[in-house]
């Protein structure tokens with residue numbers, strides 16, 4: 001039997017290529033291919049390993065005669081046309097756990113940065129302004145954190161937030177009362193979460209149900225002075241509605257790692273006071289990238305060599 005061949009098309013930790021080689025799989029790494037270049041060569045491969053940059057479209061899949069598996073080193077598979085892959089018998093797998101801690105830590109970092117206006121205070125101080133009285137913050141102790149989506153990542157955020165002595169409430173249709181009790185969080189409806197939270201953090205995938213979950217109407221029901229954090233997916237928030245609410249002073253600040261259009265080179269929220277933005281860094285730590293690269297390579301190798309499927 002000839003060795004299976006895998007293409008690594010996004011920047012993955014070198015640990016992934018090592019695993020493929022050690023398991024007898026041929027591996028090529030070609031980063032930054034456009035969709036035509038990818039479509040041209042994909043027919044030579046049995047496996048495609050990606051992060052979020054490579055778009056696996058129907059057109060790419062149409063040229064992928066040998067392809068058996070797409071492995072996403074990370075959680076979201078929104079850059080893969082999953083129905084088109086499934087229709088061709090191509091398995092799409094992700095690594096749902098490898099970057100959960102890292103993403104939760106990013107959410108907590110943004111929460112603290114928002115509470116104390118750290119990025120703006122840093123810019124002002126380094127500009128030589130010493131505006132000590134301008135940057136009055138808020139304590140997070142005893143404040144209510146509303147978590148939308150209390151799965152792998154949201155539950156870690158809940159744990160860390162309790163360490164900060166926050167009161168945690170969560171909306172998640174899949175969260176059982178028993179699990180909520182275990183996590184020490186109060187299960188609430190979305191309406192109640194909007195009404196009670198001082199900080200809101202999103203940890204849900206983007207689906208038809210969750211798209212635009214934060215919009216002008218829902219913002220209007222939130223507490224004045226609420227602060228919003230999004231390390232999940234851009235389309236969860238109607239950006240114009242959030243910008244309007246920040247300008248009107250109803251929302252005190254927002255920290256966003258994800259945007260409706262990425263890469264976000266411009267955005268209605270950019271430049272507003274108390275808006276913090278990072279370029280989709282939620283999963284970007286060396287630990288998480290090592291984890292997801294190892295996991296995706298092992299899973300893909302298992303499938304290509306033995307037919308064993310995980311996280312598909």
Ligand code: MLT
Pocket residue numbers: 051052073074075076077099280282283
């Ligand atoms: C994910 O889906 O895992 C995250 O959005 C991080 C990434 O871009 O890999």
